[in-house]
Amino acid sequence: DIVMTQSPDSLAVSLGERATITCKSSQSVLRTSNNKNYLAWYQQKPGQPPKLLIYWASIRESGVPDRFSGSGSGTDFTLTITSLQAEDVAIYYCQQSSGFPYTFGQGTKLEIK
């Protein structure tokens, strides 16, 4: 199985500041057939299902604010939230769909400092 490891486990950032979450996979999630990284990012708020933010490592899902961005390739990925807003408090997960079984990171809890 591809193991997804996020860091940090929790993070406190001041409003208006930048938050950065990293995700490392135990194997490359880059499919050479189409040169796409099968890495997605989700935001989960209490009592709600996760919400897709980013797919293919860097493509924002429709409707997602542009303060959310994704980067990386192969095994190392980053989710960046510029200018943190109060509504961004949530748990963030990365997920790979390059190999079976699909796997998720353990989650990063983002709070306001």
Add this chain to the structure above:
Amino acid sequence: QGQLVQSGAELKTPGVSVKVSCKASGYSFIDYFVHWVRQAPGHGLEWLGWINPKNGAPNYAQKFHGRVTMTRDTSINTVYMELTTLRSDDTAIYYCMRGPANGGFDYWGQGALVTVSS
């Protein structure tokens, strides 16, 4: 706008089965795989598998092989996930999701809490 609506919460005793439904609307049902994940209380997300609604072909995570069955009824745009021989550690919220080819899950059901307790 598409959506997935799941059946309600279930309370089961150890050893029995549970069957959760997921009804799709607002998009072409047969054009997108439907995946299932679960989230145990206070824990992360665990992928169970997917089903191709077009032909009914499933793909299960090895961990659940022999205990999980995913089926669909195209007449009512609904997929089902059945988990057998329930144990206490199967207590979780079970989600269905639409899976487009980009690998991200863009539509999620509201979740169905399955509690296994004697």
